[in-house]
Amino acid sequence: MSDNTASDTPVVYCQDVQRIYQQESVPVYALRGANLTITAGEFVSLAGPSGSGKSTLLNVIGGLDGFDAGEVTVGGTSLGALNASELAQMRLEKVGFVFQAYNLIPVLSARENVEFILQLQGVSSQERQERANSALQSLGLGDLGDRRPGELSGGQQQRVAIARAIVTEPVLLLADEPTANLDSKTTSELLEVLQQLNQQQGMTIVTATHDPIVMSYTSRQVAMMDGEIHQDSAMAS
């Protein structure tokens, strides 16, 4: 795996990406030639109507789903040639995920959830604790480390998920509708957290959303339609 993260290499590079699902032997074109390049430090929102391919694109970029044509590169690594376990390794090392729901392991405390992924990476126990604590601290969760997910509010849970996503220092943070289950106040709080992460630590973030409020926090707005990039604020300017 080449690991080229020089500043001129885009963090995400998608070229004519196609994803075709077979639904009862009828092909469904989830992505029909998507082109997208994201450079380090961008905070990108993916908007578009339901079924336009937002989630599919995020999953392809995150190595959760395969693709049928085109080229996808993440942090300099071309995903097309990787097998399932290499993709798992790529996710573990390079990508942080925040999902809409079922983000956390219910039987582990918030701290253990954050440490869990470091443990999978084989980080030593001492270093794990330090990194998990500072990640929780930076998200204002210092006091809640011992609680289990069930004992946390939806917003707190999502912040733990973000702490877990960034504790591995990934090149890219992917969030698929992270605010869909939150009320508007908590949504704003979470978006501020993401914005700070982007602005202060230079974390590259891509988030899929329906919500116009989300777009107001991002530095670049991309709209999808029928499996293609329809509008891109970066191209417009």
Next chain:
Amino acid sequence: MLGTLTLLFNLSLRNIVRYRRRNFFLFAAIAVAVGGTTLSNSLIRGWQVDMLETAVSGLSGHIKMQAPGFADDPSLQRAFSASTNVVLDDQLPVAGIAKRINLPAVISSERETRGVAMIGIDPADEAISLYRDFEVSGETLAGPDDGRLLIGKALAETLQTKIGRRVVMIVEGADGKSRERGYRIAGVFDSPTNWPEEALVFTGLQALQDTLATVGLDNPITELSVVLVSDEDRPSAAEKLRDQHPQLVVKDWRQMQPQIAEIVDVVDATMVIWFILIMSALTFGLVNTLIATVMQRTQELGMLRALGMNKQLLLIQVVMECVGIMVVGVIAGLMLGVLLVFGLGEGIDLSAFSESAEAFGMSTFLKPVLTVEDLLLFGGLSMLVGLFASFFPARRALKISPLMAMNR
């Protein structure tokens, strides 16, 4: 790697606790099944041990030596000398040896006449035979020179005689002629099984030899019965005795009582089959619940895959969870089984069914026997069943893709 396994173990344990309600019923089902089979198998084992003991203690011993032809034509003319040496090495420890004259005889009181076996014994030697279990009223035989009789309670009732009375015995002497002689009844014995009470009459060996005169043999006997410390030594001991005494017929209890030998052999297989039957019934429930546990957590497990956990680790986690449930249930079950067996204590009184029980060579009391080997065997088999059952949820877990973390 060890760290990762600890992590997965921890995760599995917590998941078991997490579904404690459902798992409790699973534990209970496993525990009852394992405990119940442990109990029933201990009774079967007890039956087997009892049959073996009955077979060995019923005068035959583990090994019996007789003169050739005696089995077909039991008479004193086919006697051999009691000076016959029995030499076995230290590897084949002997519990005891009994030398007897055992001849068909007729016993008569004033009222009745019956055919019996007249057995001349040295009472001191008979701690290895059913003789030791007799409850004697009146007096026991004092020694080999005691010329009185010890007869069974059932026989005494049939003959309508009692302790202190005289009866007449007719036995064939060494010269082939019948000897008719009056005997005094010293005591009446009560035996755990009925047949000795009806069929056996004991007297002192030396006294009987004197009565029947000899065949020019020093100290003649018709049988020499050897009881070993362990039945496992029987084949090699028999082999040795055959080499030492080519002039005698050496038979072990399996040859003398082939039906019982067959039943004893079948018991081992029966126990394993019985256990497997119960466990397979249990496996259906187990597999069902375990699959449900995995299906219910599709998104959660998908999330683990999405985060970068590979298939092998996911598989290990699911198998650990299943085996964990099994281990707890089986240990609880074995403990339950041990408790039940101890609760049964002395055993089950079968005297109500004693006639049919005796037909199977059993005594009227069924005492459970629990061996460490059996416990380990049940434990081991249960673990195998658990591993087998975990295959199905594991296969299901392998189908979980990282995409299933998504909420669709």
